[in-house]
Amino acid sequence: MPAPALPEVTPSALSGEQDGLSESVDRRRGARDSPSLMMLVLIATIGVLLYTTFLFDFSNRGSWLPYLMVLTAESVIIFQALLSLWTILSSGHNPRGYRFHNAQNRLWGAAGKAPDFAESAADDLVALPMHLHETPVAVDVYITTYGESLDTIRRTVSAAVAMYGRHTTYVLDDGKSDDVRALAAELGAEYIRREGNAGAKAGNINHALSVTSGEYFVILDADFVPKPDFLYQTVPFFAESKVAFVQTPQAYGNLGNLISKGAGYMQSVFYRFIQPGKNRFNAAFCVGTNVIFRRTAIESIGGMYMGSKSEDVWTSLHLHEKGWKSVYISTVLAVGDTPETIEAYTKQQQRWATGGFEILLKQNPFSRKRNLTLDQRLQYFGTATFYFIGIAPGLLLLVPPMQIFLGLMPINTGVSFGQWLLYYLGFYFLQVVVALYTIGSFRWETLMLATASFPIYTKALIAAIRGKDQKWSATGATGKKASPYNFIVQQLMAFAFLVLTSIVGIWQAMTVSSFTLALCWNLLNTFVLGAFVVTAVRESRANKRAEKGLPPKESRRSKRAGRAFEVTAGGDTPARPAFTAAAPVPARSVDTDADRTYDALTPVGR
Known part of the structure; x- marks a missing residue:
C-alpha cells in the first residue's frame, strides 16, 4: 500500500517538532523496533x-x-x-495506518487543507469544525473535578478550551463548588453538577453523557493539562467505525520528591512499551484520563462501568467483549500530576489494585462467559494478576x-x-x-x-x-x-x-x-x-x-531540579507542565516531541 500523503500542516508542525519528524520514525519508535x-x-x-x-x-x-x-x-x-x-x-506495531492519515488530511474539510496555524488567531483555531467522512463531528471535553485546587483546575480548563478544533468543554464538578462554577464561566467552559456522588467518577461521566450530545467525548482529570493538538492527533482514528476509544499516555511534571519520582518511574515501561504492545492484541485499555471515546460505543455497554473504582479497565474490558477496538498512541498529549505524598500514593495504588483483583475474582478473563480472543484473555489476565x-x-x-x-x-x-x-x-x-x-x-x-x-x-x-x-x-x-x-x-x-x-x-x-x-x-x-x-x-x-505556615525546606538538589522546570511561557500561576497553546496557558516549557517530552517530564535518561 503506498504511503499516504502528508497533510499540509503535519502533526510535527502542530507539536513544534522539526519538519518531517513523526512518531513513526522518532527515537522511541526506533527503540521499540x-x-x-x-x-x-x-x-x-x-x-x-x-x-x-x-x-x-x-x-x-x-x-x-x-x-x-x-x-x-x-x-x-x-x-x-x-x-x-x-x-x-509486540510493541513495534504502529496504529497509524492509511485510514488515519487520510482522515487527518481531511479533518478540517473535504479540501484537505489545514489553516496556517502559525498565522491564525487563537479563536479561529478553536472554532475550526472537524470532519470525518466529510461530515462535521461534535466533540465534548469532560474535565472531572472533586476537590482539586482552583489553580489546578484553571490550568486544565484553560488548555482544554484552547484545543484546536470545534468542541465544547464541560467541568464535571463532583465537589459541588460555587468557586469552580464561577471559574468555568470565566474561562468559557460549561459547568455540570449532579445530585449526590453515586458511582464516583464513572457516575459523574455517565450523568454528563445524559445531558450532553457530542458524538465523541474526551475525559481529562482535573490535573492533566492537554496539548492544543489533542483532538487533531486522536479524532482521525474514529474514521474506523469499530474504534471505541483512543488512549494517550499519562506523563508527569511534578517529579519533585521520592514518592512522586518512584510512582512516575513505575509507569514508564508500561506507557512506553506495554501499552503499545497491547495494540497488537486489541487489548490496550483506558487509564481514566487523556482518552477520547465514541459515545455509541459507551452506550452499547450501558455507560461507563460503575461497579468498581477502576472504572477505566472494567469499561475497556466490556467494550472489547462487545467487539469494539481500542487504540493506544504513545505521543504525550497531556501532562499531569503523580502522587506526591504517601497518603495519595497509598490510596491510588490500593484503588488500582482492588480494581485489578476484582476483575480476576468477578470476571475472570479465562471464563467461558467472556467473549474475548485468546490474546485478549491473556492480556487481561496479566492485568488482573499484576498486583x-x-x-x-x-x-x-x-x-x-x-x-x-x-x-x-x-x-x-x-x-x-x-x-x-x-x-x-x-x-x-x-x-x-x-x-x-x-x-x-x-x-x-x-x-x-x-x-x-x-x-x-x-x-x-x-x-x-x-x-x-x-x-x-x-x-x-x-x-x-x-x-x-x-x-x-x-x-x-x-x-x-x-x-x-x-x-x-x-x-x-x-x-x-x-x-x-x-x-x-x-x-x-x-x-x-x-x-x-x-x-x-x-x-x-x-x-x-x-x-505552621512555614515555607517547605528544599535541598539544593531539589532546588536545582525545580529550576529545570521554571516557567518560560507567560502567566503568574504556579509552574505546571504544558505546551505552546493557541491561547497563553501558564506552564512549564517542555519540548513537545513525544520522546523528548518523556525525557523532560520523566527524567529516565533515554
Whole structure:
C-alpha cells in the first residue's frame, strides 16, 4: 500500500517538532523496533526460563517453608516477566495506518487543507469544525473535578478550551463548588453538577453523557493539562467505525520528591512499551484520563462501568467483549500530576489494585462467559494478576530472617553460591538490562516503592475478596494532609523487625566470622525499607511546617531540579507542565516531541 500523503500542516508542525519528524520514525519508535531490544528481550526470556527450571528443580530445595515462599513469590514475578517480555516484543506495531492519515488530511474539510496555524488567531483555531467522512463531528471535553485546587483546575480548563478544533468543554464538578462554577464561566467552559456522588467518577461521566450530545467525548482529570493538538492527533482514528476509544499516555511534571519520582518511574515501561504492545492484541485499555471515546460505543455497554473504582479497565474490558477496538498512541498529549505524598500514593495504588483483583475474582478473563480472543484473555489476565507482584516482596522479606533466626534455608547447601548466582542473575540482572535499555537507567525510587508497597496490595486483595468498596480520592485533592505514619504501620513494623534481624545477623557473622547471603539480603531489604521510612519522616516534618505556615525546606538538589522546570511561557500561576497553546496557558516549557517530552517530564535518561 503506498504511503499516504502528508497533510499540509503535519502533526510535527502542530507539536513544534522539526519538519518531517513523526512518531513513526522518532527515537522511541526506533527503540521499540530496534533489533537490539528484540535480542535483549529474547535473551532475557531465556534467562527467565532457565531460572524457572532451577527454581522448580526440587533437588535444589532447602527447607520446605522458605522454599515454598520463594517458589510462590518468584512464580508470580516470572509469569509477569514473561508476559511483559512477550508484550514488549509486540510493541513495534504502529496504529497509524492509511485510514488515519487520510482522515487527518481531511479533518478540517473535504479540501484537505489545514489553516496556517502559525498565522491564525487563537479563536479561529478553536472554532475550526472537524470532519470525518466529510461530515462535521461534535466533540465534548469532560474535565472531572472533586476537590482539586482552583489553580489546578484553571490550568486544565484553560488548555482544554484552547484545543484546536470545534468542541465544547464541560467541568464535571463532583465537589459541588460555587468557586469552580464561577471559574468555568470565566474561562468559557460549561459547568455540570449532579445530585449526590453515586458511582464516583464513572457516575459523574455517565450523568454528563445524559445531558450532553457530542458524538465523541474526551475525559481529562482535573490535573492533566492537554496539548492544543489533542483532538487533531486522536479524532482521525474514529474514521474506523469499530474504534471505541483512543488512549494517550499519562506523563508527569511534578517529579519533585521520592514518592512522586518512584510512582512516575513505575509507569514508564508500561506507557512506553506495554501499552503499545497491547495494540497488537486489541487489548490496550483506558487509564481514566487523556482518552477520547465514541459515545455509541459507551452506550452499547450501558455507560461507563460503575461497579468498581477502576472504572477505566472494567469499561475497556466490556467494550472489547462487545467487539469494539481500542487504540493506544504513545505521543504525550497531556501532562499531569503523580502522587506526591504517601497518603495519595497509598490510596491510588490500593484503588488500582482492588480494581485489578476484582476483575480476576468477578470476571475472570479465562471464563467461558467472556467473549474475548485468546490474546485478549491473556492480556487481561496479566492485568488482573499484576498486583500480586506487589505482594511478592512481602513474602521474600521473610526469607532471610527465617535463615538467621531458625536456620531454615530456601536452597540446600549442596548448591554452590556460584551456581545460584548464575541462575539468579540470568533472571534478575537481565531484567535490569532490559529496563536500562527501555527507560535508560535504573531508578532506585521504584525499587523502594516496590519493596514497601506489599501492605497496600495485600489490603487491596482482601478488600476485593470481601467486596469492600474503596472510597474515591482524587490524586490532586486539596485539604489537610494526614500524617504519613497513618498509612505505613505495617511498613514500620517490618522495618523494625528487619533492623533487629540485621543486628542478630551481624552478631552471628562476627561470632562465626562469616557473612552469609541471608545477612546481605536482609541488610539490603533493611536499607531499602529504611529509605521509605525516612521519606515518611521528611513528609511528616514538611506537613508540620505547612500547618505552621512555614515555607517547605528544599535541598539544593531539589532546588536545582525545580529550576529545570521554571516557567518560560507567560502567566503568574504556579509552574505546571504544558505546551505552546493557541491561547497563553501558564506552564512549564517542555519540548513537545513525544520522546523528548518523556525525557523532560520523566527524567529516565533515554
